[in-house]
Each structure stands twice: as C-alpha cells, then as structure tokens.
Amino acid sequence: xxxxxxxxxxxxxxxxxxxxxxxxxxxxxxxxxxxxxxxxxxxxxxxxxxxxxxxxxxxxxxxxxxxxxxxxxxxxxxxxxxxxxxxxxxxxxxxxxxxxxxxxxxxxxxxxxxxxxxxxxxxxxxxxxxxxxxxxxxxxxxxxxxxxxxxxxxxxxxxxxxxxxxxxxxxxxxxxxxxxxxxxxxxxxxxxxxxxxxxxxxxxxxxxxxxxxxxxxxxxxxxxxxxxxxxxxxxxxxxxxxxxxxxxxxxxxxxxxxxxxxxxxxxxxxxxxxxxxxxxxxxxxxxxxxxxxxxxxxxxxxxxxxxxxxxxxxxxxxxxxxxxxxxxxxxxxxxxxxxxxxxxxxxxxxxxxxxxxxxxxxxxxxxxxxxxxxxxxx
Amino acid sequence: xxxxxxxxxxxxxxxxxxxxxxxxxxxxxxxxxxxxxxxxxxxxxxxxxxxxxxxxxxxxxxxxxxxxxxxxxxxxxxxxxxxxxxxxxxxxxxxxxxxxxxxxxxxxxxxxxxxxxxxxxxxxxxxxxxxxxxxxxxxxxxxxxxxxxxxxxxxxxxxxxxxxxxxxxxxxxxxxxxxxxxxxxxxxxxxxxxxxxxxxxxxxxxxxxxxxxxxxxxxxxxxxxxxxxxxxxxxxxxxxxxxxxxxxxxxxxxxxxxxxxxxxxxxxxxxxxxxxxxxxxxxxxxxxxxxxxxxxxxxxxxxxxxxxxxxxxxxxxxxxxxxxxxxxxxxxxxxxxxxxxxxxxxxxxxxxxxxxxxxxxxxxxxxxxxxxxxxxxxxxxxxxxxxxxxxxxxxxxxxxxxxxxxxxxxxxxxxxxxxxxxx
Numbered sequence: 180x181x182x183x184x185x186x187x188x189x190x191x192x193x194x195x196x197x198x199x200x201x202x203x204x205x206x207x208x209x210x211x212x213x214x215x216x217x218x219x220x221x222x223x224x225x226x227x228x229x230x231x232x233x234x235x236x237x238x239x240x241x242x243x244x245x246x247x248x249x250x251x252x253x254x255x256x257x258x259x260x261x262x263x264x265x266x267x268x269x270x271x272x273x274x275x276x277x278x279x280x281x282x283x284x285x286x287x288x289x290x291x292x293x294x295x296x297x298x299x300x301x302x303x304x305x306x307x308x309x310x311x312x313x314x315x316x317x318x319x320x321x322x323x324x325x326x327x328x329x330x331x332x333x334x335x336x337x338x339x340x341x342x343x344x345x346x347x348x349x350x351x352x353x354x355x356x357x358x359x360x361x362x363x364x365x366x367x368x369x370x371x372x373x374x375x376x377x378x379x380x381x382x383x384x385x386x387x388x389x390x391x392x393x394x395x396x397x398x399x400x401x402x403x404x405x406x407x408x409x410x411x412x413x414x415x416x417x418x419x420x421x422x423x424x425x426x427x428x429x430x431x432x433x434x435x436x437x438x439x440x441x442x443x444x445x446x447x448x449x450x451x452x453x454x455x456x457x458x459x460x461x462x463x464x465x466x467x468x469x470x471x472x473x474x475x476x477x478x479x480x481x482x483x484x485x486x487x488x489x490x491x492x493x494x495x496x497x498x499x500x501x502x503x504x505x506x507x508x509x510x511x512x513x514x515x516x517x518x519x520x521x522x523x524x525x526x527x528x529x530x531x532x533x534x535x536x537x538x539x540x541x542x543x544x545x546x547x548x549x550x551x552x553x554x555x556x557x
Numbered sequence: 558x559x560x561x562x563x564x565x566x567x568x569x570x571x572x573x574x575x576x577x578x579x580x581x582x583x584x585x586x587x588x589x590x591x592x593x594x595x596x597x598x599x600x601x602x603x604x605x606x607x608x609x610x611x612x613x614x615x616x617x618x619x620x621x622x623x624x625x626x627x628x629x630x631x632x633x634x635x636x637x638x639x640x641x642x643x644x645x646x647x648x649x650x651x652x653x654x655x656x657x658x659x660x661x662x663x664x665x666x667x668x669x670x671x672x673x674x675x676x677x678x679x680x681x682x683x684x685x686x687x688x689x690x691x692x693x694x695x696x697x698x699x700x701x702x703x704x705x706x707x708x709x710x711x712x713x714x715x716x717x718x719x720x721x722x723x724x725x726x727x728x729x730x731x732x733x734x735x736x737x738x739x740x741x742x743x744x745x746x747x748x749x750x751x752x753x754x755x756x757x758x759x760x761x762x763x764x765x766x767x768x769x770x771x772x773x774x775x776x777x778x779x780x781x782x783x784x785x786x787x788x789x790x791x792x793x794x795x796x797x798x799x800x801x802x803x804x805x806x807x808x809x810x811x812x813x814x815x816x817x818x819x820x821x822x823x824x825x826x827x828x829x830x831x832x833x834x835x836x837x838x839x840x841x842x843x844x845x846x847x848x849x850x851x852x853x854x855x856x857x858x859x860x861x862x863x864x865x866x867x868x869x870x871x872x873x874x875x876x877x878x879x880x881x882x883x884x885x886x887x888x889x890x891x892x893x894x895x896x897x898x899x900x901x902x903x904x905x906x907x908x909x910x911x912x913x914x915x916x917x918x919x920x921x922x923x924x925x926x927x928x929x930x931x932x933x934x935x936x937x938x939x940x941x942x943x944x945x946x947x948x949x950x951x952x953x954x955x956x957x958x959x960x961x962x963x964x965x966x967x968x969x970x971x972x973x974x975x976x977x978x979x980x
Contacts, residue, residue: 438681441681442681499769503769535772539642539644539772542768542769542772543644543768543769543770543772544769545768546765546768546769547768547769549682549683550682550683552679552681552682553678553679553681553682556679556681556682
C-alpha cells in the first residue's frame with residue numbers, strides 16, 4: 180500500500196483540480212474542507228483528507244481508471260457505513276454519510292471485486308466507543324463469513340426454486356435441505372433485518388393473522404405432505420429466491436458486535452434446543468439434523484473468531500467450549516455416513532432416547548456458550 | 558433472595574442465639590420442634606409464646622453436619638426430587654461438579670442466590686442465579702445428594718471397588734411396572750422446602766450448573782408430605798385420604814436413627830459412615846377406582862379407620878396396633894416391623910399429582926422415599942411382603958424406582974458432597 184502521506188499530497192492537488200473543474204464548491208462549508216475528494220484508479224485510491232470532523236461527511240468520487248469501480252466507507256470491522264456501486268470509468272459520484280468519531284477505511288474496488296484498495300481515515304469530535312483491534316478483527320472475520328454464506332447459498336437456492344418452478348418434485352426435495360444451510364449457519368444475522376425471516380423461514384403455526392405463508396416451509400409442506408406442486412407453489416419459488424437475494428444484498432450492512440456474535444452463537448444453539456431437537460422445524464421433510472448441523476457450524480464460527488479474546492479472559496471457559504463443540508460434532512457424525520456430506524438420518528428415525536442425548540449435548544454446549552459474551556467483554 | 562435474609566436466620570448446631578434454636582427443629586440441642594397441629598399447617602413456637610407457620614418463619618436448616626440435612630430433618634411441605642445421569646467420563650470433572658454443587662447448596666439452603674446473584678451483573682451475560690427465589694425466605698430448604706449404583710460401574714470412574722454391598726439393586730417385585738425414564742440415575746438430589754418455588758429453584762440451578770457433566774434423567778415434584786418425622790405433628794394423609802406412617806422413626810430418636818438409618822463405622826463401606834441409603838418409588842394410585850371403593854373396604858385395606866387413623870380395634874391413632882385383628886392382607890399389618898423381622902425404615906414420601914394421564918384419569922399417587930442403614934434389611938423385606946400380599950395393590954402400581962447411597966454430611970466450608978467416596 181502506498182504511504183498515506185503521499186496519497187494526501189496527491190489528493191490535495193486533486194481537490195483543487197476537481198473544485199475548479201466541477202464547481203462542487205457549494206458543498207463546502209466555506210473553509211475549503213467540504214467534500215472529501217476520492218480519485219479511484221485501477222491501482223490506487225486517493226483520498227484528499229484523512230482527518231474529518233464527525234457529522235455529515237461527503238465523498239466526491241471520480242473514477243479515473245479503466246474499470247467499473249465501487250467505493251465503500253467501512254467501519255474497522257468491515258461493516259459498511261455507506262457505499263456506491265457501478266461507478267463507470269470517467270464518471271463521478273457523490274457518497275454521503277453521518278459519521279461518528281472513530282477510525283474508518285475508504286475502499287475503492289476496481290472491477291467491483293475483492294477487498295479493494297484501502298485508505299484509513301479518522302473522524303474526530305463527539306464520543307465513540309473504542310474497540311480493540313482484535314475485536315475488530317473478529318467482527319470483520321464474521322462479517323466476511325456471513326457474506327460468504329449468503330453468496331454461496333444463492334446458487335443452491337436457485338437449484339431448489341427452479342426445480343419447484345419446473346414442478347420437479349424429486350429434484351426439489353433433493354435440493355431443499357442444502358438450500359437452507361447458509362441461512363441456518365447465520366440465522367441471527369439474517370433475523371436481525373426483521374422483514375426477511377418472516378418471508379422465507381416462517382412455519383405455518385408462526386403466521387400472524389392476515390400473513391400470507393411464503394418461503395421454504397410452505398414449499399416443504401407441498402413437497403412432502405401434499406406431494407404436489409401447484410401453480411401457487413410454482414409461483415412462490417421465484418419469490419423465495421428474490422427474498423433471499425435481498426438478504427444477500429443487505430447482509431453486509433448488519434450491525435455486528437463482539438457481543439452480538441457471542442450471543443448469536445448461543446441463539447443458534449437455542450434454535451436447536453427449541454425447534455430442532457423436537458423435530459418441529461422440519462416437520463414434513465424431517466431434515467432437522469441438517470439445520471442442526473448448520474446451526475452448530477455457525478455458532479462454532481462465531482466462537483472460533485472470538486476465542487483469542489475469550490481465552491485470555493476465561494481460559495477454563497474456552498477449554499470447556501472446545502471440548503463440548505467437539506462432543507456435539509462427534510455425536511452428530513453418528514447420524515451421517517460421510518462427514519463431508521450433509522446427508523443426515525431422517526429425524527423421524529431418531530428415537531426418543533437419542534433425541535434426549537442430542538438435547539443433553541446441546542444444553543451442555545449452550546450453557547457455557549451463554550457465558551461467552553461476558554468473557555469477551557470482561 | 559440475598560438481601561432478604563438475615564444471616565442470623567442461619568443457626569449452626571450448638572451456636573447462635575438460643576432463642577433461635579427452637580425454630581430449627583432437630584438442632585444440636587435435640588429439642589423437639591414444638592410443632593403443633595394447626596389446621597394441617599406445621600407451626601413453630603416462638604419463645605414469646607406466639608406461633609407462626611414454619612413456612613412463614615422461613616428459617617434456614619444448617620447445611621453442615623455429621624449427616625446430610627433432609628433425612629432426619631423435620632419434613633418440609635414440598636419436594637422436588639431429581640435424578641441425574643452423569644454425562645462426563647472424566648472423574649475430575651465429576652469431582653469438580655460435586656464441589657460446585659456443594660458451594661451452591663450452601664448458599665441456597667441459607668437463602669442466598671447462587672454465584673454472583675440474579676441481577677446486577679454484566680448486561681450481556683445471563684445471571685448466575687435464575688432468580689425465581691429472590692425475596693423468598695430459606696423456607697427450611699434442605700438439599701440431599703445420593704449416588705446411584707450405576708455410578709460404580711466398572712470402567713466409569715474407578716469406583717467399582719467402592720460400591721457398598723448395602724447399595725444393592727432392587728429385585729423385581731411382583732406387580733412392578735417400572736418405566737426406565739422414571740427410574741435409576743447416577744446421582745440424585747432431594748430438595749425439600751416449605752415453599753415449592755424454593756425447592757424448584759434449587760434443583761433448577763443445580764441442573765444448570767451440571768449441564769455438560771450431568772443431565773436430568775427424571776424428576777418429581779411432591780406436595781402434602783405423607784409422613785412425619787415429628788411425632789408432635791399430626792400425621793399427614795396420603796392421596797387416598799388415610800393417615801400413613803404414624804409409626805415413622807422420629808427425627809430426634811437418636812437410638813433408632815443410629816440403629817436403622819445411619820450407616821455405622823463398622824458397616825461394609827467406611828466412606829458411607831454417617832450416611833444412609835435412599836429408596837425412591839413412584840407409586841401411581843388408581844384414584845378413581847379407589848374413590849368408588851366402599852368405606853369398609855378402604856379401612857380394611859389399610860387396617861386403620863379413616864377418621865382418627867386408629868389401628869383396627871383401637872381408639873386412637875397412636876395406640877399400639879394389634880396386628881392379628883387386621884386382615885392378613887392389611888397394609889399396616891404387612892408394613893409393620895413385627896411382620897418383617899424388625900425391618901424399619903424412615904419414610905419421607907410426598908403426594909404427587911402430575912395432571913391427568915390422557916385417559917381422563919388423575920396421574921397421582923405417592924412418591925415414596927425411604928432412608929435406611931441397609932436396603933437389604935430395610936426396604937426390600939418390607940416391599941417383598943407388601944408386593945406379594947398387600948390388598949392395596951389392587952389400587953396402586955409402582956411405576957418408577959431408584960436406589961442411592963447418600964453419603965455423610967458436609968462438615969464445613971472446605972468439605973464437599975462425596976469427598977469420602979472420591980478421596
């Protein structure tokens with residue numbers, strides 16, 4: 180990365196040039212420090228100022244490169260403050276945000292790919308909570324995971340919804356459980372948006388008065404119980420895809436904190452404890468163990484990212500969590516022939532004693548997991 | 558709970574203000590509780606002459622002592638009994654659990670919240686204590702731990718050589734219809750208190766502390782104690798409306814306790830000295846058919862009259878029963894020590910009503926608990942006779958069963974449940 184000082188110098192020159200050319204001076208507050216000028220090229224991202232006062236911030240972006248680019252302002256944990264996509268070569272765009280004091284990064288992504296070229300900026304004034312760099316790393320890691328899960332899930336959803344739309348019951352049944360894995364791994368984040376979950380993952384008994392039943396479980400019932408796909412189900416398939424594409428687009432903006440990660444991990448286990456061990460979640464397809472495994476994997480991902488922090492504060496807790504994650508995973512492996520495939524025993528074939536064993540193992544993990552947030556914030 | 562409790566409520570044996578000791582029942586001074594029958598409510602007599610229900614007085618029963626509390630202790634009004642499977646295979650983890658349980662039990666029996674309490678801690682973390690007993694008095698809570706035969710299985714915790722002979726597996730008795738899901742267990746905790754919420758809170762918190770090392774196998778709530786260890790108190794009635802257990806061992810009859818309840822130093826397992834053996838049986842009553850039985854039949858079956866509770870041919874409940882006057886199949890006759898070669902047990906059972914059974918019948922009965930020095934000389938001979946001949950069998954069925962070795966008491970703040978077994 181180019182030294183910050185040099186980019187500032189370059190950018191200052193750019194400010195003068197741009198102001199003169201574009202007449203953007205009306206955005207200025209009269210002291211000559213209005214919009215931050217961002218010049219995006221194929222191999223650079225020049226930012227005119229790296230120290231800004233808190234409050235309304237404006238970025239005037241010019242793409243001087245040869246590729247379409249996008250520019251983001253990011254929190255240190257990679258959460259998106261604001262962004263603008265599809266800035267074509269030779270074009271300009273303005274981006275605005277209300278920003279609190281803290282450290283941020285501006286990222287230019289030539290070709291709209293990858294992590295982008297990053298520039299640090301400091302916003303000062305006002306009060307803002309400081310987070311340790313290791314906490315930011317944990318959150319950034321989880322944010323990447325959540326986005327990757329959504330990105331990998333959409334093609335699987337496509338396979339499922341296209342099979343439903345085509346009326347192919349067998350293909351749809353085969354694709355059903357797999358299409359839910361990414362969602363189940365990151366469910367607390369998905370649920371944080373409020374509006375997506377009731378559209379895609381609601382069960383019939385969870386409907387509110389007047390609410391239309393859509394989503395996975397509506398199709399699950401059609402496939403396994405009604406054993407037919409009518410016009411209505413076929414029409415609902417693309418709606419499910421569209422709703423999940425919405426999730427994919429918005430998941431990067433989720434508000435994630437170390438404590439929300441820790442408690443999100445616990446919530447994933449709670450999902451298992453209340454809905455999966457009882458067989459309620461997948462009452463028609465009986466693919467509960469696939470969801471179960473995905474919930475555990477998602478919880479484990481959160482935990483692994485927080486572990487470096489938690490183990491310093493409470494080594495006994497992380498030692499116990501390591502052991503219990505392993506124990507639960509070993510137990511789950513009993514229900515599948517291939518550890519790399521999500522082909523689990525149908526839950527209706529899991530007897531009462533085995534369900535209790537699973538329930539005990541979930542409680543054994545979830546109880547200490549509920550202490551992770553405290554270990555992270557100590 | 559913490560802030561409502563005056564530490565002065567907790568009186569150790571032989572310590573504390575003498576005026577308090579009267580409230581404690583079987584304190585070191587060996588005072589009778591002074592409990593009087595008052596409309597079925599146990600009352601504790603205040604030195605000033607006034608009395609208030611023991612449940613309201615909310616006294617704490619000392620946790621430390623030679624024997625575990627909850628055996629000879631004056632029987633409280635409510636029960637929550639839980640049997641646990643030990644899920645860890647690691648002996649050190651099991652020992653750590655028993656130590657954590659002991660420390661939590663010390664706090665809860667004194668009326669304090671577990672750990673750092675139920676509120677005021679980190680906003681992001683669940684509180685240490687579940688909180689439903691906040692503001693409630695100790696309510697004479699006792700917590701009594703026991704070890705089941707399965708804990709001594711070879712290859713588990715290296716305890717196979719330490720299983721006492723007296724901790725024998727119960728034979729199958731005629732008429733038993735035992736459900737595995739209501740039987741057995743590696744560990745048990747008996748929580749007795751005058752307030753059901755206090756008893757439930759205690760088991761719930763111990764179960765929570767145990768997660769990952771233990772899992773609840775089954776549990777039972779009980780009410781309306783069906784026996785008394787306080788001879789001054791009115792003998793409680795069971796769900797059939799009869800007084801049962803009039804002749805129970807009194808909690809202050811040291812000689813009888815030493816002879817029939819406490820394990821002696823010369824008995825087969827040294828680590829059990831001062832302990833006892835617990836048998837628990839869930840006895841379902843066929844309430845509806847019982848209620849259709851004629852009064853005479855009911856009285857003949859028990860061998861007592863229904864109003865006074867007097868043995869057949871006698872006038873008062875505590876009159877010496879004349880066994881030969883009773884039917885050979887009468888319950889009292891068959892259960893009496895004289896019919897069992899002197900076999901005597903200390904009973905601490907409770908009634909239960911767990912709703913209905915799906916056939917419109919009350920799922921109710923007696924949760925029978927007996928303590929004895931040796932199961933082979935206590936429960937087994939008595940139950941053999943009852944199972945074979947008791948006329949009551951037409952109206953009852955044993956559906957759950959468990960036996961546990963109850964170790965001696967926790968001596969002090971450094972001691973823990975099971976130390977003599979594991980060290």
